[in-house]
Amino acid sequence: MGGLTLTLLLLCLSGTLSEDAGEDNLNDIMVQIQPEQGQDIENEYKTHNQHSEQDQDIESEVIFKQNQAPSLPETNGSCQPDMCNLLRHLGAMEARLTTAENQVEELSNMEAIVALLQRETEFQAAQLRVMETKLSTSENLMKSMKRENDVQERKLQVLSFRVNATEFRVEQQQILLDELRRQSEDGTKIAFTAALGGDGHIPPSERETNLAFSNVFTNVGDAYNPGSGVFNTPVKGVYYFSFSSFANSQHNVCVSLFRNNVRMLSACDHHTEHDSSDSSGNGGTLHLEQGDHVYMTLHAHSHIFADFQNRSTFSGFLLFRT
Known part of the structure; x- marks a missing residue:
């Protein structure tokens, strides 16, 4: 279609067609067009007449191109208006x-x-899904780490409490050591240990009686009297006392420690069929004033055994002055 149009356009522009020759040549050209193509051209021509407003701009462009084309020698012939x-x-x-x-x-x-x-959008969507998966994994990891941090924080709190308690105990021990060091520097040293003298058991009495531990092993400061069994407090301070008692298998044993006629500590062991011997003991610290008396007693109807093995004893020493 484009080649045919160009041929017809050149013929019209050349001006070489006369009226008769133009008709003959046009007829020859139209003969070359198939009947169906001719009908299509005619229909197209009618359609374009109905759209003259749309074709006006295009027609102007064609006329402009014709004017721009090289000038051809003018002839007396021209194409038919319809053509x-x-x-x-x-x-x-x-x-x-x-x-x-x-x-x-x-x-x-x-x-x-x-x-x-x-x-590109699909690729970015895939990347977004991967990033969402990574983000979800990171969030789960952060939650797990937070739980672990909470556990570690609680453990640290417990350890902190333990450290504080340990530090407090260390401070108390340091205070005690300092006091003992101070007392040692003061030169006040008081300590004693004594055992019951004699051979065999001491028979029971109808009333509670004092015990005199006459077999003395240590008596630093001479505060203990082995004749009466009484410890006379030389200086005000905190003292530690301990005692033990022994009886054979057929008797009960029960003893007490007194401070100025006040019972402070006791220890007893009662006879049973399965005992081969009876023994008891106790100990503790007392805050004493200078001149206080500390001694041991044997309960009424109670036995105690004294022999060379020294299984019934009485001891005491000064911890620190106050």
């Missing part, structure tokens, strides 16, 4: 076809761009 109109409409159709082809090409390019953008 010229047909040629102009054919040129307009060709211009519209070119425009449509350009639009189709642009549309094809746009489709390619859209497809590329779709692939």
